[in-house]
Amino acid sequence: MIFNDKKITTKPKEEVISLRSNISKQEYQRVPMNVGGEMLDAAWLNNLRENNKTKKIYDSDPFVEVYQFRENFYGFLTDLLDGDNNYVWMYLIVGPEKAMLIDTSFGLGRLKDLVDEISGGKEVIVVNTHCSCDHSYGNCQFEKAYGHVDLVDDMNWKQNPGIWDYLFDEDGKSIWVDFEREDLIPFKKYEFIGVQDGHVFQLGGDYDVELVWLPGHQPGHAGYLDKKNRILIAGDAVCGGGVGLSGGSDFFADEHHARDKFQGSNIPSEDSRRTVTAYRDGLVRVSERMDEFDYIFGGHGTNDIDKNIIPSIIETCNKIIADPDCYDYKNGDRLQKMVPGWASIGYFENGV
Template sequence: MRGQMWPIEGLSKARRIKWDAPQNQISWAYMKELREHDKTRRVYGVNPYIEVYQFRDNLYSLFHPNCDGMGDVWMHLIVGPEKAMLIDTGYGLGDLKGLVDEITGGKEVIVVNTHDHFDHAYGNCRFGRVYCHEYLVPYLETQHEHMWDYLFDAFGNNIWLDFDRKDLPVFQKYEILGVPDGTTWDLGGGYEVELIFTGGHAAGHAAYLDKHDRILFTGDNICSDVSGCGSVNITRGNGPYQECTQLSFYRDRVKLLVDRMDEYDYIFPQHFMLNLENNLMPNILEALDDILADPANCDYKIESWGKDRTVKNERFFKFVKGFSVIGYGYKPEGK
């Protein structure tokens, strides 16, 4: 396997061929210890690709090896008294719905997305209905039957992850329900989960606040590897809501989350380290303020070249006190 990390002997049927980019040492050490020794880990026969971890009495986190060589993915399943909620759907590899039904005992499942990226929303079509922030709807509507093709080379061979192609979903249209910031679902008996719009990593990005277990599920804006949560003065991607990917927009949403810290104790991202303590949030806010005050004053930057080798790209990085780094786009004046 090409890459800098020693292989992890996890339980997933999928096997890594190569990485697109290596992960940092701290995140990899955490994942190796968890996936090889956690006492709750198991794989259900209905879906041998997904490793299931029980982190609370009613919280199951589903580990999904990333099919395209980027960081492996967490999906989070909250089982309430009457209904369940699945946060993100990965690539949909294997019988994801069957797995969720087995864990929940067949309860009604509310499926929600943090954002539209491949590794978080390509399994949506396994379900008939998905909720998301209203800004995310036009991005999810672009999904189609060939969206998994890039995982294979011209000869049909897997590029990054070894799995059976027939175990990917057959795409079918599903209902996409966009909802406003602050929408709350009751999973029974007052067990509430709230959508909190954040922007940053993607235009319609949202976090989800489990008010019962006092957990904030933050999607991809927070990550122990690299937190990619926006650009200072570069418009990324296409679509009607790209202003939400500006670092200044995300900074204001983080300030809101800092002000609401009395409502949650722990942070569960969708990649790498979980169960982070809420006192991380003021440190993220401080780093964002430092970036916006002087974007060029980064801790380090990485240069890369576009596919045609004519355009040089720069990505800037700022350390978060006691945590990892924020990666951001920035174009200095005159460049």
């Protein structure tokens, strides 16, 4: 797991399930720097986790490392439960009257208690960038969540107690990351509300956060624009390690998800909202609003990325659209095209 050997005493509340007490004994592991273009991303993440002075682990949820990136803006880093030595970000904005939690990861630990503690018990608006397991399975700890309208069918389909089954072997032991089944808060149905591109969430006073549609990785993928902090929370559309687009392939038919019947989508892989073109068009729309933000926080790896990477990503998308065979290397059946100054765009032959 992602924690140091320092003793953490979990203090469960009476109304919630108790987490196992030995979670803090898991070994701290550095992200290995042996994956080509992701070496700098790994170096950044290792430095953050080892040297950032705001890092804190709360008793309410010892599965999460909390970083304070702005006065009212926090990053929650937790394990990617279906991948070795990889991590996923959630973000919390604490507004004047309400808080906003962007993504909920896998639902490991008492995420709701952590949000309540940091926000001071303010009403929390839960939103998702997309419906993948590592960004939405913790929704069931809350009464409702919001996202782009194109997520509604898939998000409701994934509301099932079996969403975590693929993380465990036949003996009930976790496969990729060391944790126990009881560390997952029991599944509970919640209301998922789909909203349109441009929908504004109000956190009190004049503090607004806007949903910005950014398809490609998934048809209903969205970012969230925090104009006060001048930040675009971009989910998996702009991560430190690049982006993977799902058009033209099953996308999830790998060793990690072969047993996961809820990780796919009801929307066909041929859908145009999954393509390089859809991704490019979404970024073009965002580029026309670059006067409204300065930095990008993604769903994995390096964050606080300068906004000026966006034109380079758009230019690389245009090269792929003009010549799909211009890729730099292959990752299985996925083609990878490097973006100068950033990482790579992963796409499939029939997903341009």
